[in-house]
Amino acid sequence: MNIFTYFETQFAAIILQLGEAGQIKKELDISRVVFELPRDQEHGDLATNAAMVLAKPAAMKPRDLAVLFSEELKTIDGVVDVEIAGPGFINLRINPLLWAREISEVLTAAHDYGRNNAGQGANVNIExxxxxxxxxxxxxxxxxxxxxxxxxxxxxxxxxxxxxxxxxxxxxxxxxxxxxxxxxxxxxxxxxxxxxxxxxxxxxxxxxxxxxxxxxxxxxxxxxxxxxxxxxxxxxxxxxxxxxxxxxxxxxxxxxxxxxxxxxLVENGAVQKAVDKLKADGHVYMGVLEPPKGKEPEDWEPREQLLFRASNFGDDTDRPLQKSNGSWTYFASDVSYHFNKLERTKGQLIDIFGVDHGGYVKRMKAAVEAMSGQKDMLDIRLCxxxxxxxxxxxxxxxxxxxxxxxxxxxxxxxxxxxxxxxxxxxxxxxxxxxxxxxxxEHSRDNPVFYVQYAHARACSVLRQSDGVPSEVDLSVLKDPAELAVIKLLSSWPKMVESAARAHEAHRIAFFLVDLASSFHSLWNAGRDNPDLRFMIDDNPVVTAARLQLVKATSLVIATGLNVLSIKALDEM
RNA sequence: GCGCUCGUAGCUCAGCUGGAUAGAGCACUAGACUACGAAUCUAGGGGUCGGGAGUUCGAAUCUUCCCGAGCGCGCCA
Structure with a gap:
């Protein structure tokens, strides 16, 4: 199990237990509780906001809750120290071995490490x-x-x-x-x-x-x-x-x-069908629009036309569905297209638009809301x-x-x-x-190169080894530079999930740059200090563990690139 | 005039949906090549997060009002 989900699961048990014991309210909602990597090393290995987030629902002071929680967290296997800091953060220090074991998680899942079920099989249509x-x-x-x-x-x-x-x-x-x-x-x-x-x-x-x-x-x-x-x-x-x-x-x-x-859509009557549906629900009427303020067109004439009540759904004004010659506006056919997508998808819609279509977002979301009866069935990302x-x-x-x-x-x-x-x-x-x-360019400035280079370097090490041993003693991985890489690797599944929920693929690219940077640092540490090199001639135990770390790093970089449909390079 | 998006270090940008002393890279300063790939790395200085007010334990993030930039504003798609 991933280390973050491990702690979140353990914490859920703690909440249950404290509730049963009558020390806190029962059935607190812990969905906002997170265990995360603190930015600052001084704050330990893992930090949780639990006491602060739960203070209000539990009707208790954050610090008091933090004391209760920290007593319980101390008993979790692998936790070596717990401290309460600031307004109620709980900082955990854990046995490095817990981190190192994350490498096994990576190697076992291999190219599926980070694959998750946040979507639970729901349909989504991305246009x-x-x-x-x-x-x-x-x-x-x-x-x-x-x-x-x-x-x-x-x-x-x-x-x-x-x-x-x-x-x-x-x-x-x-x-x-x-x-x-x-x-x-x-x-x-x-x-x-x-x-x-x-x-x-x-x-x-x-x-x-x-x-x-x-x-x-x-x-x-x-x-x-x-x-x-x-x-x-x-x-x-x-x-x-x-x-x-x-x-x-x-x-x-x-x-x-x-x-x-x-x-x-136009020829098979789908536009008519979508407009009829809106009409049946009372979202369409014949009316006259106000001329646009500020920049009035030369040839403006008030005209009665078929309008969609977009203003009932958050738009600034109602929107025309028919041109003066009786044909459909682009908006009308796009409404029918989204109606069609809703019917086919039975799930969320995402549109990727250029900024020049920014003015179109409100009316389209309004139309989808009117047709689906739900808010947020359509997400529009402008690029x-x-x-x-x-x-x-x-x-x-x-x-x-x-x-x-x-x-x-x-x-x-x-x-x-x-x-x-x-x-x-x-x-x-x-x-x-x-x-x-x-x-x-082949330089640090160029993020593609930088990430690919990290992957190629890792592959280079693996090529020079006699293969990655399967049984290793991971407890020898405890240098801060090693742990920094491992912590990033173990945050990959979480990162993927939140990026997917937020519909933000760029986070993957930024993560890969971070991971590459951390790996390059570790590499360099081995130059300054030969004891930190991946392969140590007279120490097969350390070498074995480090080869697993290198392998895990290359796997996650390759997986990240693969999610973006980019091929990882074994050599530059 | 109205709406949308944006404004974060000298420059280019992140900031995980409200968390700790706001982070990277470039540039600058000082270091590291008898190389598991130095195509790289280490350390340092540098910020009133455009400005004001508000919401609360806590704001770059939410609300509101200003300032500035880009985009859009019936019968183009």
């Missing part, structure tokens, strides 16, 4: 990327892609049943423009001189689509009116673009479970921009000219694993500088 199918993925899409995919990996590792989903916006005006742009390229392929007018997509990538259209249809649609070819070309172009997007995702290590089509840099200077991009940097370009430049890790070295709502030079 990410969802870039418009009008061109290849560009670099900016990579962040949301990685954040969503890493979160999917993390939650799957933590016992959720995850569906990874991409919403294809193949129904709006954007894809008409795509079709017209493809038509031009089609004409070009048939030998016409073309000029790409403003408002169409100028990208070279459509040449290929044009040639394929020419090969398939010959001159059948050449110089024909738009209504003859538009829907055909739209379908064809979207499908071609999606093939490319799927290839890009695959190159990034991403395999979606489902590509959901907006067009299908901030990525600044592409080359040696500290911004990489120039002109989307208008169609020469933006694609995901493919970046993968070819630095590799998918580097992208995946770097994208997680900032919280999702912080902007991130992605510098081609820095992310491939």
């Amino acid at each position: 990410y990327v969802s870039a418009n199918p009008t061109g290849p993925l560009h670099a900016a899409h990579a962040r949301g892609a990685v954040i969503g995919d890493a979160l999917a990996g993390l939650m799957a590792f933590s016992g959720w049943n995850v569906t990874k989903e991409y919403y294809v916006n193949d129904a709006g005006g954007q894809v008409d423009i795509l079709a017209r742009s493809a038509y031009l390229r089609y004409c070009e392929a048939l030998g016409d001189d073309i000029e790409i007018e403003a408002g169409l997509y100028p990208g070279e990538y459509l040449k290929d689509v044009g040639s394929k259209l020419a090969a398939k249809y010959g001159d059948k649609y050449h110089k024909r009116p738009e209504e003859e070819w538009l829907s055909t070309f739209r379908l064809f172009a979207v499908s071609e673009i999606l093939v490319g997007i799927k290839e890009d995702l695959k190159a990034l290590g991403i395999q979606m479970d489902r590509f959901a089509s907006e067009r299908e 901030q921009l990525v600044n592409l840099m080359e040696n500290g200077k911004p990489v120039k991009m002109s989307k208008r000219a169609g020469n933006f940097v694609t995901v493919r370009d970046v993968i070819e430049a630095v590799g998918a694993d580097v992208i995946r890790f770097i994208m997680l070295t900032r919280r999702n709502d912080q902007t991130l500088d992605f510098d081609y030079a820095k992310v491939t």
Whole structure:
């Protein structure tokens, strides 16, 4: 059993026992009680907030509770000292062997160390990327892609049943423009001189689509009116673009479970169905919106339209579902899409959006609340921009000219694993500088390298050994530098679980940097003091224990990287 | 004008859902290479957590009001 759960279990027994004895109230809620690593070494090996958290429900003073608890905690096997500190913290010092035994936990579970059941098999649907199918993925899409995919990996590792989903916006005006742009390229392929007018997509990538259209249809649609070819070309172009997007995702290590089509929702009446449902529940009405304050559009006219009562669910105003021409707004189809996801998932939804969709969060959460009847069925994580840099200077991009940097370009430049890790070295709502030079640099500055190097070093030791013995005396591991690594290793399961619950995959990346740092420190301690080297020629007992520690470290680093779908390197 | 996100060391950022004297890296200063990989490590200085008020045993974290930055604000997606 993991050391933290061990103490939490023991503590639960103590609460029960004290309750039975009438010394404290019975059935106190101990869900907020935690045993954790104190930041400060002076505070011992483990600390608990139990006395402070339980003071109010127990109607006792924290210090008095702490005294009661500490008497009992002292009797737990392996506890060597208990002290009460500050406002009521209880600090435990424990036999180093208890820590060292954590290594056995790691080695036994191996690549499943840290796997947990926080999700208890609940379904969760994570929607990410969802870039418009009008061109290849560009670099900016990579962040949301990685954040969503890493979160999917993390939650799957933590016992959720995850569906990874991409919403294809193949129904709006954007894809008409795509079709017209493809038509031009089609004409070009048939030998016409073309000029790409403003408002169409100028990208070279459509040449290929044009040639394929020419090969398939010959001159059948050449110089024909738009209504003859538009829907055909739209379908064809979207499908071609999606093939490319799927290839890009695959190159990034991403395999979606489902590509959901907006067009299908509109065509099979799902939008109508979702709106009808809202209507039946009284969340929809015909009304007139106030013009937006401050920046009033030139062509504003008050107009009666179909509105969703978003303001009943925390949004600032009600939101239109229908355009003036009678077609659905993007919001309406997205409402139906979320309704569809709720029905399919029977569990929580997570959307990964770019910051530019920040204004959309309230209404979407409002809609999901209205449809599900529950708050918090939808979590939306916004991801901030990525600044592409080359040696500290911004990489120039002109989307208008169609020469933006694609995901493919970046993968070819630095590799998918580097992208995946770097994208997680900032919280999702912080902007991130992605510098081609820095992310491939072999230095302490580069977290990917730093973590991979730690793994490679550990592997190097293992290669030079005669194998890791299975029966060892772990009590010889008691140097502070060794214990520091072990403590981090044993906090891995806890860390994974809380990161999964918080929907924050970046914590994994930060943990790995910490672990790498701690391991590098231990390594270095062996340089200053030969007694601390992993392999000691005339001391097979110590060597054996340390090889297990090295093995455990490499396992946890590899597992952490694996959760993020990054391959650990055995050699640099 | 309103809303959302953010503001933490000179710089780049963490801070485990309210815990102890706020932590890393870079940079700076002083050290460590007869190497289980020095592509690294050790030590040190450096903070009114944007500002004020509030909530309580306890606030970077929660509430509120200011200041500043980014994003968004009917019939684009």
